[in-house]
Amino acid sequence: MKTLKTLSIAFVTLLTIASCSSDDDNNTTNNESNYTASLGSLNGSGASGNATVTLDGNDLTVVIVAKGMVANQPHPQHIHGLEDGSNGVCPPPTADTNSDGIISVPEGAPFYGAILLPLEDFPMADANGNVSYTKTFTLGENGVPSKEELGTIENRVIVLHGLDNNGEYVATIPVACGQLSKI
Numbered sequence: 001m002k003t004l005k006t007l008s009i010a011f012v013t014l015l016t017i018a019s020c021s022s023d024d025d026n027n028t029t030n031n032e033s034n035y036t037a038s039l040g041s042l043n044g045s046g047a048s049g050n051a052t053v054t055l056d057g058n059d060l061t062v063v064i065v066a067k068g069m070v071a072n073q074p075h076p077q078h079i080h081g082l083e084d085g086s087n088g089v090c091p092p093p094t095a096d097t098n099s100d101g102i103i104s105v106p107e108g109a110p111f112y113g114a115i116l117l118p119l120e121d122f123p124m125a126d127a128n129g130n131v132s133y134t135k136t137f138t139l140g141e142n143g144v145p146s147k148e149e150l151g152t153i154e155n156r157v158i159v160l161h162g163l164d165n166n167g168e169y170v171a172t173i174p175v176a177c178g179q180l181s182k183i
């Protein structure tokens with residue numbers, strides 16, 4: 001009799017644990033969409049990194065890790081996108097139409113489009129040129145674009161900026177870029 005009671009308590013405990021964990025799984029897997037972008041160098045910056053974007057309802061969480069950035073400087077970063085919603089890409093070397101050796105923001109725009117979402121507060125690279133950034137935005141609030149305005153996330157591009165040019169730090173120059181794709 002005692003054994004039976006012990007067994008039934010153990011069984012109920014097991015059921016409780018099992019149902020809890022399956023609820024948690026449902027909450028995290030059903031509502032989220034996850035995207036990733038591998039960030040490659042632009043303009044010979046040597047910068048590279050990785051970005052992940054998670055959409056959960058109207059919460060958009062952006063995580064960026066990058067290295068090879070100009071140290072101890074703030075680096076503007078944005079989600080860019082073409083106005084017609086079509087697939088944005090990172091600019092090829094031929095984007096430098098005035099052949100000054102730098103693909104400027106406007107020269108890159110035909111490829112990755114305008115700024116859709118500034119990823120503020122812009123991070124400061126540490127003394128080793130590393131950047132680490134995490135922020136959650138609420139879509140449709142406080143000047144953040146709505147889900148509709150952001151459009152198809154896998155058509156969007158993440159661009160990091162800020163390069164030394166002729167001994168001067170120019171915060172606008174694109175230094176790393178990656179197309180988002182769905183995981």
Ligand SMILES: [Cu+2]
Nearest residue numbers: 077078115159
């Ligand atoms: Cu940008």
